[in-house]
Amino acid sequence: MRLLLALTLLALSGLTQAAIQTQEIPYESADGTKMIGYYAFDDAIKGPRPGIVVVHEFWGLNDYAKRRARDLAGLGYSALAIDMYGGGKNTEHPKDAMAFMQEVSKNSAVASARFQAGLDLLRKQPQTDPNKLAAIGYCFGGGVVLNAARQGLPLAGVVSFHGALTTNTPATPGSVKAKILVEHGARDSMVTAQNVTAFKAEMDKAGADYKFVSLADAKHGFTNPDADRLSHGDHGGPDIGYNKAADESSWKDMQAFFKKIFG
Template sequence: MRLLLAVFLLALSTLSQAEIKTRSIPYQSPDGTRMIGYLAYDDAIKGPRPGVVVVHEWWGLNDYAKRRARDLAALGYSALAIDMYGEGKNTEHPKDAMAFMQAATQNSAAASARFQAGLELLKQQPQTNPDKLAAIGYCFGGGVVLDAARRGVPLAGVVSFHGALATDTPATPGSVKARILVEHGAKDSMVTAQNVSAFKAEMDKAGADYRFVSLEGAKHGFTNPDADRLSHGDHGGPDIGYNKAADESSWADMRAFLKKVFG
């Protein structure tokens, strides 16, 4: 009986000591811009584990993107929320967000290089298995990870949550190596029905392994609990909104997807 109690107390002590570790990591993009990544992992897990890049919404590398990195760490992954704007900058005003996004994407090669720099940083972490990598993105970040898949970046999978579907560089037959999961709000006014149809036709033509999920009643930004607050104010928009059911459903889809692609 005493032995069982001792084992129980030891296990309880181990669980209480385990926690999600986080740290900010400065790094540099090929264009010389100083970036700041946010790494999260569970220190109770020993050795390398699959790594997941998180790409932020058009708001920038804010607390929401960092929270998603911690959520992934709690699932057993090494997660890095990367910086696509530089200096970790972020905003809550759509005018500023639009300016940040346009500056980051005006040169597609530079934008691709910034994503790649973040991916390489994740691969370098001792908690990451560099042979098992995926990427998820939200809004602007959803478009970023889909473009990475279009370019044939060697990822096991990518997940887009209420992401941009249009692109200037469509996939070509055989170019997409990663499996793709798209979680889209059926009431998303920022992504048109034409965008959806064009995306599906593009993926079909490219022979991509993809799944497109349309979530009933969900607007753009449906995963972010701050979306309702950010949709109001003196700026008068944008048309976004949180949807708890869609948030939970899409996250469950992602969990199953990552488990499948990582084997």
């Protein structure tokens, strides 16, 4: 009897896992860049559900960003990991990653257009409720979603994980429509205390609805289990590191945040 029960539970577990559907979807930005999105949803859920854009770290659209899309699908969302660099390219070499990031970041209009293209693609998916949209981003992607909020895009909320806080186009009073959650590592050497102070002052001046969480002992990249490995090597990796407690705490904060804004 116990064996039968165990086999039944195992079978049910397998069915649940198989319910997460994924696919790569080609799309194009207004600047003509051909991109590849990674879409995930739970087909056991019927009807449209809130849609969430996932914006990758400066490494590019890698397995980590795709995993987060699957994680969100498992929570009941329609999730799309978008491609900010084009062609789905990614790297583990920091110099290459920096070059990819700078190429996009040097022109804010290009970066905005590429995010918008991803958001439009997510909105078109039959599993997505087009009236309930949000975005999360990591590192470089955190800065991207914060800029989307600054621009007043039709997002219910954005979440930045160890993201860039500075911008060339600061928010203005009333421009920020989305609610904002920032999950920041207290030991992040890439985001200075001055950056944090300036960001909070910017948000306060703009009248934004935001929450800033500082996570003790967490460095840049604290959510990514590969961060420790990527911080070493003959290429001289960046000052990043995984922090399990901060990763789990920030993910719980995100879940509570989305539950609040989506109901």
